[in-house]
Amino acid sequence: MRKTVIYSIQSPYRKPLEITGFRFGQGEKALCVVGAMRGNEVQQMYVCAQLVNRLKELEREGCIAEGHEIMIIPCVNYYSMNIGKRFWTMDNTDINRMFPGYDLGETTQRIADGLFKGIQGYKYGVQLASFYQQGDFLPHVKLMETGFTDHTDMTDFGLPYAFVREPRPYDTTTLNYNWQIWGTKAFSLYTNATDDFDERSARAAVDAILRFCVKKGLIRTKLPGGYVTEIIDEERLIQIHSSCAGICRSRVRTGDEIRSGDLLCEIIDPLEGDIISKIYSPVNGIVFFRYNRPLEFEKSVLYKIIKI
Amino acid sequence: MMTVIASAGLAVNERVEIRRNRITGSAKGAAEKKRVCIVTGTHGDELEGQYVCAETARILSENLDKLCGTVDIYPALNPLGMDSITRGIPLFDLDMNRIFPGTAEGTMAEALAADIIKDISGADICIDIHSSNIYLKEIPQIRINEISAEELVPYAKMLNCDFIWIHSSATVLESTLAYSLNVTGTKTLVVEMGVGMRITSEYCRQLTAGIFNLLKNLGMWTGETEEVREPIVSGERAVDFVNSGANGIFVPCVEHWVDIKKGEHIGDVIDPATGKRAEYVTAPCSGKIFTLREYPIVYGGSLIARILGGDDNA
Numbered sequence: 001m002r003k004t005v006i007y008s009i010q011s012p013y014r015k016p017l018e019i020t021g022f023r024f025g026q027g028e029k030a031l032c033v034v035g036a037m038r039g040n041e042v043q044q045m046y047v048c049a050q051l052v053n054r055l056k057e058l059e060r061e062g063c064i065a066e067g068h069e070i071m072i073i074p075c076v077n078y079y080s081m082n083i084g085k086r087f088w089t090m091d092n093t094d095i096n097r098m099f100p101g102y103d104l105g106e107t108t109q110r111i112a113d114g115l116f117k118g119i120q121g122y123k124y125g126v127q128l129a130s131f132y133q134q135g136d137f138l139p140h141v142k143l144m145e146t147g148f149t150d151h152t153d154m155t156d157f158g159l160p161y162a163f164v165r166e167p168r169p170y171d172t173t174t175l176n177y178n179w180q181i182w183g184t185k186a187f188s189l190y191t192n193a194t195d196d197f198d199e200r201s202a203r204a205a206v207d208a209i210l211r212f213c214v215k216k217g218l219i220r221t222k223l224p225g226g227y228v229t230e231i232i233d234e235e236r237l238i239q240i241h242s243s244c245a246g247i248c249r250s251r252v253r254t255g256d257e258i259r260s261g262d263l264l265c266e267i268i269d270p271l272e273g274d275i276i277s278k279i280y281s282p283v284n285g286i287v288f289f290r291y292n293r294p295l296e297f298e299k300s301v302l303y304k305i306i307k308i
Numbered sequence: 309m310m311t312v313i314a315s316a317g318l319a320v321n322e323r324v325e326i327r328r329n330r331i332t333g334s335a336k337g338a339a340e341k342k343r344v345c346i347v348t349g350t351h352g353d354e355l356e357g358q359y360v361c362a363e364t365a366r367i368l369s370e371n372l373d374k375l376c377g378t379v380d381i382y383p384a385l386n387p388l389g390m391d392s393i394t395r396g397i398p399l400f401d402l403d404m405n406r407i408f409p410g411t412a413e414g415t416m417a418e419a420l421a422a423d424i425i426k427d428i429s430g431a432d433i434c435i436d437i438h439s440s441n442i443y444l445k446e447i448p449q450i451r452i453n454e455i456s457a458e459e460l461v462p463y464a465k466m467l468n469c470d471f472i473w474i475h476s477s478a479t480v481l482e483s484t485l486a487y488s489l490n491v492t493g494t495k496t497l498v499v500e501m502g503v504g505m506r507i508t509s510e511y512c513r514q515l516t517a518g519i520f521n522l523l524k525n526l527g528m529w530t531g532e533t534e535e536v537r538e539p540i541v542s543g544e545r546a547v548d549f550v551n552s553g554a555n556g557i558f559v560p561c562v563e564h565w566v567d568i569k570k571g572e573h574i575g576d577v578i579d580p581a582t583g584k585r586a587e588y589v590t591a592p593c594s595g596k597i598f599t600l601r602e603y604p605i606v607y608g609g610s611l612i613a614r615i616l617g618g619d620d621n622a
């Protein structure tokens with residue numbers, strides 16, 4: 001393992017921010033994995049740390065294939081993580097909205113530029129991503145459709161679900177999108193946590209990335225068998241919005257198979273305790289996403305269901 | 309007349325409400341059907357528009373006989389942000405100016421955005437007032453996407469601003485209120501002026517005078533107006549960015565909106581502990597400083613100034 005600083009930036013009041021990468025193997029740049037870019041992405045960092053740990057072990061056992069390099073960057077924005085902020089400490093901008101970056105631009109544009117220069121040229125790229133929405137969801141891999149990356153590559157992770165997303169205007173400044181534009185086949189991997197870490201789902205993510213490495217001939221190891229991945233067009237996800245605001249009492253969990261007409265949740269009046277609304281599933285399917293905060297407002301996305 | 313044009317239920321005993329104050333004049337004339345919208349408060353930390361709305365509403369309601377047509381004032385598109393000094397929408401960590409045109413079937417923010425667009429659409433002119441952020445101070449200026457420049461510049465010139473910046477189109481800006489309205493045929497002008505979390509009363513009065521001049525030009529106002537200034541239009545003139553190359557505190561030594569020569573001293577970045585100068589900041593080109601850093605602490609990359617290059621620049 002070789003530990004290197006990919007990019008560093010000075011702060012007026014803190015030690016320099018040093019974005020650190022861990023490299024395994026030597027040769028063709030085969031795979032780069034990027035973890036936390038936002039300060040709340042603890043799980044994303046944790047998955048990368050576990051990955052570094054497993055790769056160190058595999059390296060000791062001589063199980064990293066010759067002629068390939070794998071790089072892991074567990075945490076980009078630990079400045080924000082260390083002070084409990086989600087976005088950049090100073091100006092609240094999101095590094096993952098600054099790609100491909102600009103070396104003469106604003107601070108987060110410079111960070112994006114420095115990071116991006118250090119992670120270009122890899123054949124495959126994986127970003128441990130997080131959602132804007134608060135909630136539980138099934139682990140999955142996502143591809144931003146640019147025409148560059150084969151959809152079937154996603155099945156090599158062996159996760160149950162893979163999604164293809166049509167890029168929207170604001171997606172064009174994300175790492176995933178720009179990686180592909182500059183010639184790296186890029187995937188976003190989502191596990192079931194962000195602010196906290198979830199051991200089981202982290203292990204599933206580590207196994208998924210290692211499985212991908214095995215399939216691509218980058219490492220040799222034995223792993224639990226994966227799923228036969230179902231590739232789903234994002235349009236097939238049915239969103240269930242709340243009809244009114246209140247306290248949400250959910251009756252289903254992610255992964256549950258439900259029938260059309262099944263009760264999903266009750267909305268309780270927060271002051272008087274009456275049930276003011278019941279929400280039923282309009283379709284047969286699998287609960288893919290579930291909002292997990294007690295308080296919800298009108299039109300919150302409470303569930304996303306994969307229609308079957 | 310005050311009307312709630314969009315609302316949604318919050319978790320406990322409250323609804324978020326976006327309000328519009330409609331002021332319709334009693335003067336008769338060709339402009340009776342005309343409508344101008346003044347919109348602000350998309351970003352909860354930008355307050356300059358508050359005083360512009362207040363002044364415009366005050367003058368209009370004291371002179372209804374001189375107003376022909378309707379002026380709609382929307383003082384806070386993001387009321388929860390305004391109420392909590394939050395730039396975005398507090399619950400979502402979301403920039404409200406990235407969700408337009410929205411959709412009625414979407415989430416709360418998207419549904420509110422769609423209602424806002426529906427309400428403003430069809431106005432003769434919409435003025436969307438922003439005030440930079442807490443980091444930068446802006447000279448009163450109108451920002452226009454190059455794709456709608458031809459149509460909008462004549463109106464922008466009526467608004468008594470100092471500068472019209474015609475910028476190239478970027479895909480990320482497609483989700484702004486102004487873009488969404490302009491592409492659907494409602495002419496919308498974006499004003500940037502002053503600095504976040506403050507009211508710069510001279511700028512507010514300057515823009516208010518511009519709004520009355522615009523109303524007069526549209527045939528909607530017969531009251532008094534001031535002579536308006538002729539703005540500089542960016543046009544072919546380049547805009548240069550000055551970013552800090554060091555960390556520390558920035559202390560300017562120039563005034564805002566002054567002529568500056570290439571190589572002239574703009575200010576210093578200094579180390580607060582030692583007093584040593586970390587960077588001697590100079591102008592990369594000759595021209596006028598229209599953006600100047602207000603918030604003193606800088607990182608490498610922090611924007612210090614934007615300069616509108618002069619005609620003499622190659």
Ligand SMILES: [Zn+2]
Nearest residue numbers: 351354438439
């Ligand atoms: Zn703004």
